[in-house]
Amino acid sequence: MRSSLDATADEALARMGYKSELPRNLSMMSILGLSFAIMAAPFGLSTTLYITLADGLSVTIIWGWVFVTLISIAIAASLAEICAVYPTAGGVYYWSAMLSTRRWAPLMSFIDGWLTLVGNWTVTLSIIFSGGQLILSAISIFDETFVANAWQTVLMFWAVMLFCALVNIFLSRWLDLINKVCIFWTAASVIIIMITLLTMADDRRDGEFVFAHFDASTSGWPSGWAFCVGLLQAAYTLTGYGMVAAMCEEVQNPHREVPKAIVLSVVAAGITGLLYLIPILFVMPNVEMLRNVASGQPIGLLFKTVTGSAGGGFGLLFLVLGIMLFAGIGSLTAASRCTYAFARDGAIPGFKLWRKVNPTLDVPVWAVILSATVDGLLGLIYFGSTAAFNSFTGVATICLSTSYGLPILISMIRGRQDVKGSSYSLGRFGYVINGITIAWIVLAVALFCMPVTLPVTPESMNYASVVFAAFASISIFWYFVYARKHFTGPPVSSEEARAATDLMTGTALDTEQAMEAVKKMPSD
Numbered sequence: 124m125r126s127s128l129d130a131t132a133d134e135a136l137a138r139m140g141y142k143s144e145l146p147r148n149l150s151m152m153s154i155l156g157l158s159f160a161i162m163a164a165p166f167g168l169s170t171t172l173y174i175t176l177a178d179g180l181s182v183t184i185i186w187g188w189v190f191v192t193l194i195s196i197a198i199a200a201s202l203a204e205i206c207a208v209y210p211t212a213g214g215v216y217y218w219s220a221m222l223s224t225r226r227w228a229p230l231m232s233f234i235d236g237w238l239t240l241v242g243n244w245t246v247t248l249s250i251i252f253s254g255g256q257l258i259l260s261a262i263s264i265f266d267e268t269f270v271a272n273a274w275q276t277v278l279m280f281w282a283v284m285l286f287c288a289l290v291n292i293f294l295s296r297w298l299d300l301i302n303k304v305c306i307f308w309t310a311a312s313v314i315i316i317m318i319t320l321l322t323m324a325d326d327r328r329d330g331e332f333v334f335a336h337f338d339a340s341t342s343g344w345p346s347g348w349a350f351c352v353g354l355l356q357a358a359y360t361l362t363g364y365g366m367v368a369a370m371c372e373e374v375q376n377p378h379r380e381v382p383k384a385i386v387l388s389v390v391a392a393g394i395t396g397l398l399y400l401i402p403i404l405f406v407m408p409n410v411e412m413l414r415n416v417a418s419g420q421p422i423g424l425l426f427k428t429v430t431g432s433a434g435g436g437f438g439l440l441f442l443v444l445g446i447m448l449f450a451g452i453g454s455l456t457a458a459s460r461c462t463y464a465f466a467r468d469g470a471i472p473g474f475k476l477w478r479k480v481n482p483t484l485d486v487p488v489w490a491v492i493l494s495a496t497v498d499g500l501l502g503l504i505y506f507g508s509t510a511a512f513n514s515f516t517g518v519a520t521i522c523l524s525t526s527y528g529l530p531i532l533i534s535m536i537r538g539r540q541d542v543k544g545s546s547y548s549l550g551r552f553g554y555v556i557n558g559i560t561i562a563w564i565v566l567a568v569a570l571f572c573m574p575v576t577l578p579v580t581p582e583s584m585n586y587a588s589v590v591f592a593a594f595a596s597i598s599i600f601w602y603f604v605y606a607r608k609h610f611t612g613p614p615v616s617s618e619e620a621r622a623a624t625d626l627m628t629g630t631a632l633d634t635e636q637a638m639e640a641v642k643k644m645p646s647d
Contacts, residue, residue: 140614156302158388167360178353192393203382214368242522343577517587
């Protein structure tokens, strides 16, 4: 039986132009856990460690992480401010429409929707693919001659993707518990790894190495630019917090709980990452040995070297692999909800299928299948070029960052009028925080198209700009073939959407109009 809070949220959603089809069974703690899972600080920092080993080492690892954490908090706060006003599964693409004028709303919504969709798909792809690589790297802990070939890597990636898809489809009612368990698993893992490394290490680095050592000699870049390129490690890890806006329709009081979860998850991930990185730097073995790991994933060798045994190294790596599974499940959940929401507005080819919600499972099953299938097919690029695949990390960061930046920029251009009444208003600091956000995103787009090291070869080239252009071409083609005449963006005006938020916050008393809207909505 639905609670009165569920009913009010559903009525408010109706005023925003949508029929509630997903059960509101997720709590704020669950959304916090989901966002925390997607960022998966220990896992993300482990799989991208090769970047900062070349581009600056300790200074980039520690202070780059602190810098990007502070920037990410500013972005998260800017998104939370808007989310509190327009809490729907459409997330940033819905916000872009609501914050724009009526003339520009469809185009802004369409552009941001595709940025969000591609960002969600590619961040899921990069998480699960690097997870498959990390699983295979565990074998090399016991057999140092083992190097996974392309087929083994892709098959492992498909296996992990299939597992995450099956959990999302058949165990969706347990997602609330899974997301909460993720918080405790991650916290416990960081504590165990920290204690184990510091107590078992035979040799320890000094504080100067951990907090002040800078070495970009192998990057080929000038020192300052090497530090900037190395920020990709932190930026990639701290990038998925905005994805959980797609879960607004599965939460009670989404206008209050989801914005809170967005900001708190970044703070929690920032602290967790720092607690994970500092012990690793204190016990870091020979850096050149880590740079030359054949699998490109040095964390397993680091754990093995410090603990002095293959079993000990695998035990610590197992904890990180557990975090990876939570991240894979969570990212696919958010990606499928983003796909479902965008299809609901007719913006994706075949949208009538992707927007369907299975009435038995209460899950947009076809949206899950589409997200997993697109990622599975993109993984085939690994057969042609490992560098091309690695570019998806950059694409995910670029797409999500720009998708976050567009509604924030629109809000600034229009005088931040729509967010002045937000329950999470940034107040007089709004322009400054929003401005810092936009400046960082512009820099990030340029940075994350750069190769990690110089000189550039076909194998080391960063193809992020090429992949980004390919997705942009597809979206532009679809816009002129179909969307230009048929896509109108969200079905209500910003005034109607704000009235819906007033209903949730208790400032609107009349629900008759909303109930009538629910009755008129099609069942599919």
